[in-house]
Amino acid sequence: VLLIATRDPAWSTFAVGFIIGMSDFVDGWLARRQGATRSGAFLDPLADKVLVLGGMFALVANGQFHWVPVAVIAARELAISSYRSHAGRRGITVPATRIAKWKTFVQLWAIGFAVIPPVVQSAHWIATTTLWVALALTLQTGVSYLLRARKT
Template identity: 30%
Template sequence: MNLPNKLTVGRIIAVPFFVVLYMMGYNLIAFILFIAASLTDMLDGKIARKHNLVTNFGKIMDPLADKILVYSAFCLMVDKGLVPGWMLIIILAREFAIAGMRTVVASEGLVIAAGMSGKIKTVLQMIAVPLLLLVDVPMSYSVMSVIAMLANGFLWASLIMTVYSGTEYILKNKSVFSM
């Protein structure tokens, strides 16, 4: 297994540790782990492209690892009231719809690459989560207010990009519906 794929697997392995840390109230440590795991997403892709290490495993597992990491965090945050449940439903509905389309296309031996808007969505989500993690970390009221405002802004921006990228994906690939 090459280094980019090891980083992807490492991101998946980090998820249960992140979940336990968050559930135990160790938000600062969970924050650090989430940031480290998120950085492996950027790193594995750069290494794979630079050294021609792109694999089918990486093409499938890299975006899946991102989703496992981010949506695990969002699920936990719904439970704590930091993310509205309806927002997570919209985000997950988009993911399931796109995954279904990709499955149909894959059955025909084709692959639809992720678009830039989907990558922007993921980045916005990966910024929103650590900001939301910091909301519960003890700090001054003024700093916490700014972090909460930023967290909300990035959460809403990620929701808007989720809807936009999902719509864009469906419109660009509407031929899938006639397969």
């Protein structure tokens, strides 16, 4: 996040983000193979949200992302995290759905496209389009979680 906030698009920023993303992927793979811990089940989504929202806020501050989709994404993440926390206090687990995992993946790629130096004319367009796709997935998964919550 600090790299995004303090510099223009750079391959080094993308590389650091890619390494962080790969470590998260490996961590998730290990958790599925060896069993997730309770603390890991709480901390992993929290770390994802800090990384995604921190990166997006930095890109808004740099003028690379429009604030509206980022504000909506942040509001959804806060609402669903609050719902998960409330459900957890009642002994109910709310696991991430497959599409919610894809949502996080697309959010991270939106950030990734934004920090890559513009090697083609359409680089900004690709990052912006990916951000709006991420917003659509964010809203869809948010509605899905809320509909499931009404059934419990």
